[in-house]
Amino acid sequence: MDDTIIITFANQKGGVGKTTLCAVFANYLVKKGCPVLIVDCDAQQSIKERRKNDLLVYEGQDVKLPYDVVSFDITKTDQLLVFIENLKHSRGIVLIDSPGTLDLQGLVILLCSSDFIVCPFHYDRTTVPSTVEFIGMLERIRAEMGNRMSGQLILIPNRQDPRVGKKNELALWEQTREAFSNYGIVTPKIAVRADMERFSTISDLDNQLEIVSPAFDIIYKAIFGTIEPLTN
Numbered sequence: 546m547d548d549t550i551i552i553t554f555a556n557q558k559g560g561v562g563k564t565t566l567c568a569v570f571a572n573y574l575v576k577k578g579c580p581v582l583i584v585d586c587d588a589q590q591s592i593k594e595r596r597k598n599d600l601l602v603y604e605g606q607d608v609k610l611p612y613d614v615v616s617f618d619i620t621k622t623d624q625l626l627v628f629i630e631n632l633k634h635s636r637g638i639v640l641i642d643s644p645g646t647l648d649l650q651g652l653v654i655l656l657c658s659s660d661f662i663v664c665p666f667h668y669d670r671t672t673v674p675s676t677v678e679f680i681g682m683l684e685r686i687r688a689e690m691g692n693r694m695s696g697q698l699i700l701i702p703n704r705q706d707p708r709v710g711k712k713n714e715l716a717l718w719e720q721t722r723e724a725f726s727n728y729g730i731v732t733p734k735i736a737v738r739a740d741m742e743r744f745s746t747i748s749d750l751d752n753q754l755e756i757v758s759p760a761f762d763i764i765y766k767a768i769f770g771t772i773e774p775l776t777n
Contacts (some may be wrong), residue, residue: 549633550768553641553659553696555652558675561665562703564591566735566757567642570663571612572749573761578775580637581612583746586619586655587642603747614746619644621652629658638768647682653717656686659696663764664729665703667719674731676700680728697767701760705734706739730767732760736758 554567564587571581585592596614619625632639643655656662662683666676680698687694702722727733735741740752763774769775 549635549637549639550661551629551641551659552661552663552764553643553655555643555656556664556668556679557645557647558665558672558678558679559645559665561672562735562741563645563665564589564642565741566665566701566703568592568595568744568746569741569749569753569757570761570764571640572744573754573757574638574640575611576591576749576754576774577765582632582635582637582639582751583614584632584639584641584743585611585614585616585646586651587752590616590721592642592746595744597629599747604677608747610747612746619649619655622651625651625654627641629640629654647679653686656683656696657690661699661764661767662696663699663701663767665701667704668702668721673718673721676725680725684728698727699764699767700729700731701743702731702734704737706737725728730763732763735760749758 552570554563554570556563567583571583574581583592590765593614593616594686600608600683641655641659643652646652664676664679666672683698722731735757738752740750740757744750744753766772
């Protein structure tokens with residue numbers, strides 16, 4: 546691929562699986578033949594630290610890394626625009642794990658520079674209002690920035706337990722899905738599974754891609770218009 550596509554994983558609500566899905570999506574894209582770069586902008590630097598720990602597991606072995614992982618502090622707004630401009634020359638898919646807050650000027654710059662904004666969330670009484678707040682912020686930015694913000698919103702219902710939810714709650718969650726679909730694409734649910742509790746930045750873990758593929762195929766198709774791999 547000749548173009549650069551910037552995809553930012555964002556939601557100020559913690560515990561929705563933003564970082565894990567960002568890393569697992571990188572593994573999914575590699576399987577599809579896509580060149581990938583992860584930029585860890587979260588204060589906890591979870592993906593960057595995971596890469597360090599993954600390398601320790603393979604210490605002394607000749608390991609071919611599937612993609613690079615770099616970090617950047619988006620509070621350094623004077624350097625952020627230059628950094629993003631450099632990213633646009635990387636020719637591949639750039640995945641950004643953003644900080645879990647709405648109170649950063651750098652986050653606005655990041656979102657305005659993104660081609661896609663992926664927002665994981667839970668269907669519950671805590672996360673849905675938080676996600677509504679995030680969507681509202683995006684809409685305010687769009688109204689202010691106009692054509693300068695063109696990123697498509699994709700929402701992922703993550704860590705869903707089919708055993709949880711009374712009849713009235715299930716009806717409310719379906720209404721929530723319909724409401725969210727007015728603002729972006731809502732993917733199929735990703736079930737809560739033990740296989741999704743950890744991730745690797747060097748190899749995909751057993752069963753993970755099978756779990757996430759229905760949701761990730763939707764994102765991939767939004768990017769490329771097909772679910773066929775870039776390379777065979």
